[in-house]
Amino acid sequence: xxxxxxxxxxxxxxxxxxxxxxxxxxxxxxxxxxxxxxxxxxxxxxxxxxxxxxxxxxxxxxxxxxxxxxxxxxxxxxxxxxxxxxxxxxxxxxxxxxxxxxxxxxxxxxxxxxxxxxxxxxxxxxxxxxxxxxxxxxxxxxxxxxxxxxxxxxxxxxxxxxxxxxxxxxxxxxxxxxxxxxxxxxxxxxxxxxxxxxxxxxxxxxxxxxxxxxxxxxxxxxxxxxxxxxxxxxxxxxxxxxxxxxxxxxxxxxxxxxxxxxxxxxxxxxxxxxxxxxxxxxxxxx
Ligand code: MN
Ligand code: MN
Numbered sequence: 001x002x003x004x005x006x007x008x009x010x011x012x013x014x015x016x017x018x019x020x021x022x023x024x025x026x027x028x029x030x031x032x033x034x035x036x037x038x039x040x041x042x043x044x045x046x047x048x049x050x051x052x053x054x055x056x057x058x059x060x061x062x063x064x065x066x067x068x069x070x071x072x073x074x075x076x077x078x079x080x081x082x083x084x085x086x087x088x089x090x091x092x093x094x095x096x097x098x099x100x101x102x103x104x105x106x107x108x109x110x111x112x113x114x115x116x117x118x119x120x121x122x123x124x125x126x127x128x129x130x131x132x133x134x135x136x137x138x139x140x141x142x143x144x145x146x147x148x149x150x151x152x153x154x155x156x157x158x159x160x161x162x163x164x165x166x167x168x169x170x171x172x173x174x175x176x177x178x179x180x181x182x183x184x185x186x187x188x189x190x191x192x193x194x195x196x197x198x199x200x201x202x203x204x205x206x207x208x209x210x211x212x213x214x215x216x217x218x219x220x221x222x223x224x225x226x227x228x229x230x231x232x233x234x235x236x237x238x239x240x241x242x243x244x245x246x247x248x249x250x251x252x253x254x255x256x257x258x259x260x261x262x263x264x265x266x267x268x269x270x271x272x273x274x275x276x277x278x279x280x281x282x283x284x285x286x
Contacts, residue, residue, distance in 0.1 A: 001183050001285065005093060009185065009285055012095035015047045016088040020097065023055075023086065027101050029078050033057050034068040036076075036084075037240070044088055052087030052094040052163050054207055054238035059083075061274040063150060063191055063199045065266045067206050070240045071247075078104035081111070083279045092161040092233065096187040098281035110278040113145035114192045118280040121155075121188055125284050131169055131176040138190055139173050148197030150277065153269070155188040158283065161233055172197070184286045195275020201267035208254065210234040214262035220245055220253035225262050236266065 001009075023040045037055040044051050054067040060081050068074070076082060085098035102108040120141045124134050139149050149171035157165035167178055171191055180186065210228035224245070228237060242250055257263040271277050 006285070008090040008093040009095065012049060012088045012090040012093055013283065015044065015049045015090070016086055016095045016097050018047055019043050019086055019088060020084075020099065023084050024099075024101070027076060027082055027084070027103060029103055030075055032073065032075050033059075034070070034072045037068050040084075040086065049088045049090050052089040052096065053236035054240065056085035056098075057082065058085070058277065058279070060276055061195075061271040062268060063153065063271060063277040063279070064269045065205070065207055066268045067238050068240065069206060070243065076103050081108065081276050081278060083277070085279065085281065087163060089161075089235070094158045094163055094185075095283045096158060096163065096281060097283060098189060098279045100278040100280065108278070109145060110147060110192055110194060110276055113142055113147050114190045114278045114280040116145075117141035117192065118188065118190045118282060121190060122282060122284065125180065125186055125188055125286065127180055127182040127286050129180045131167060131178050131180075132174050134188075135170045135176070136173050138171050142190070142192045145192070147192045147194055150191035150193055150199055150271070151197050152199055153189070153191045155186065155190075155281075158185040158187055161235060163235060180286055182286055185283065186286065187281060187283045189279060189281035191277055191279050193271050193275050193277045195271045195273040195277075198272045199269040200272045202270050203267055205265035205267045206240075207236050207238050207266040208257075208263045209236045209266070210262075211264045212261055214257075214260045216253070216256050216260060216262060218253050218256050220249045221256045221262075224250075224253050225257055228263055
């Protein structure tokens with residue numbers, strides 16, 4: 001990997017470490033989740049990087065792809081299992097990391113299981129490691145704690161301005177014999193649950209991403225597509241970041257953009273049986 005690229009990845013990682021520390025200080029009983037999202041994203045900009053995607057805040061059965069809307073009034077409560085998934089990029093080079101806390105509680109077995117499992121998996125993340133070997137360690141390690149992996153969620157590669165690249169590293173056992181290679185950037189993530197171990201999609205979506213060049217009919221849709229491409233640099237964005245549009249026009253425009261396949265929507269992912277989900281994730285350069 002070129003020296004300049006490596007330096008940008010390192011800066012993204014350093015900034016993400018500061019942002020994680022900052023965000024941990026916010027996660028208290030009674031805080032609005034909107035305040036968490038806005039202040040963490042602001043912090044990323046202040047430290048000289050950009051969010052690679054809207055701050056994902058997954059509470060209890062919500063595994064991924066939730067970020068508060070601008071009118072969200074919900075607050076954290078004691079006992080909530082809160083996943084914070086942070087993407088930081090420097091010039092498109094992304095560091096993707098996540099952690100889980102239980103509000104008002106130092107320890108939670110599901111969090112411990114995911115953190116320990118991630119540590120075990122990271123030991124294997126080296127050139128030559130087979131995907132199936134890593135997945136097996138994840139499933140077995142979670143099983144030792146009595147938990148299931150989320151079978152339809154995966155660790156993944158990262159590329160410049162691409163937050164989900166090949167290879168996929170499933171949380172559950174599989175037959176994928178592909179090997180990791182030198183210079184790959186891997187976001188290894190573990191999702192554990194005390195439920196069935198599958199996530200289902202839930203609507204309305206809050207997160208979107210540029211997909212294809214199209215010519216939308218609505219003026220607002222044209223403006224949003226332009227922002228998706230240039231301002232958000234084809235990385236995921238959320239309705240909350242489109243403050244200049246009235247809520248009604250925004251919904252119509254996003255609907256048109258999804259219908260003509262100009263943007264892609266990411267539905268909220270919830271555990272199928274509404275069981276608890278914890279997550280742990282780190283980005284590694286091989
Ligand atoms: Mn992530
Ligand atoms: Mn990830």
